[in-house]
Amino acid sequence: MSRSVKAAVIGAGVAGLCAARELRREGHRVVIFEKADRIGGMWIYDPRVESDPLGIDPNRETVHSSLYRSLRTNLPRQLMSFLDYPFAKRENGDQRAFPYHEEVLWFLNKFADDFGLVELVRFNSEVVRVERVEEKEDEWSVEWRTSGSDSVSQEVFEAVIVCTGHQSEPELTSVVGERSIEKWPGYQIHSHNYRVPEPFKDQTVVIIGYGPSGYEISRDIATEAKQVHIATKIPNVQVQRLESHNNIWLHMMIKHVCEDGKVVFQDGSFVYADTILYCTGYKYHCPFLETNGIVTVEENRVGPLFKHVFPPRLAPWLSFIGIPYQDTAFPVMDLQSKWVAQVLSGKVLLPSEEEMTVSTEELYRQMEEKGLRKRYTHAIYPNGIEYFNWILGQIGLPPEDWRGKLFLEIIENAIAMNYGYRDEWDEAYWESVIKESSQPLVNEDEAKAFVLN
DSSP, rough: OOOOOEEEOOOOHHHHHHHHHHHTTTTOOOEOSSSSSSSGGGGGGOOOOOSTTSOOOOSSSOOOOOOTTBBBBBOGGGGGGTBOOOOOOTTTTTSSSOOOOHHHHHHHHHHHTTTGGGGGEEEEEEEEEEEEEETTTOEEEEEEETTTTOOEEEEEESSEEEOSSSSSOOOOOOOOHHHTTTTSEEEEEEEEGGGOGGGGTEEEEEEEEHHHHHHHHHHHHTTOOOEEEOOOOOTTTOEEEEEEEETEEEOOOEEEEOOOOOEEESOOOEEEOSSSEEEOOBBBOTTTOOOTTTSEETTTEEEEEEEETTTTTTTTTTESSSSOOOOOOHHHHHHHHHHHHHHHSSSSSSOOOHHHHHHHHHHHHHHHHOOOOOGGGBBBBSSSSHHHHHHHTTTTTTOOHHHHHHHHHHHHHHTTTTTTHHOOHHHHHHHHHHHHHSSSSTTTTOOOOOOOO
């Protein structure tokens, strides 16, 4: 017989919306806690920036979103659709395969409206503590504070699903000599607090990191800056000015900085810079979660988590959605949510605690053998296809490969530094690949009517 539980979902971004829909489909009683006054999570553009531009001060005024004004998706619509709900093109909206961020927020709002998820959300409610009630497995105390109030409310749930994302807490890697950076006189900022290029007009800007955000922000800021110099870990990179931009240069990583404003790179080149902008990623952050050390965040590894979702000792009553990265985030979160909801309802059984622990420890052992640091635990590329199909199998769906092929195409373009791929994308070709696949993009029997206005 199917089981119905009272579940708390923390966060109303992509992960939280996916989790809430699937929990409700399985007959669970759902409450979503959301700190903001609307849904969307990181896809809400907020022009405000934090009081500490580096994000170091624990007492700073925080801003959740890391969106900058010009951001476009770096995955096509097909990889930002849910399994049974497409990211369709809005009439009068950005029709491109890789649209601006406003289209993603529209998509999420449409999804929430179509499945009646907004009514489940307690807005302006910041969760401040989650812990088990007297060590009971299926009783969790959730405490939250409403905006504008100092008082804390509390309620007990049987299950908690953490959906708070991992792109809000800046990570500052040790890429600059710590002994000298404090005396460097220029302005320092993490990409989390970058919004628009105008404040950097006529400046010389050094960007640390050449991942997706480093690439995109360098192009955006170059429209106003005098010079942009990118410090990258790309092997054997030579000092070079980019052919497509006459004011952007590539360098090796920073060796040290000087009190006179000089930034010296490992290749011996140097510039006198006004700003250092860190595109160095983010760290996992769950300050509200108290598990007496059962679940920890160590060197950016959240663990132990079986398949990046369930802590073996606390499963299935505590789970995490959206922990992996370097993957097709939207469908992965959708799939994880289906798995969690069906495990909670009793339709799908988890392995034993011992088996889940052994599986997780084996992953850690393999990483150690390969010399991979803990911080890469949740980077599931190049095993994303295997991971996706494993969860499909758990919930009784057949494997598929088109999403994996599509994602690999994106990765190949990134490795080749062909970031113009978005405007060269052969959408018709990939639509034909999807149609020929064994599993369609949209399950018409389960999806709700999708209106394009």
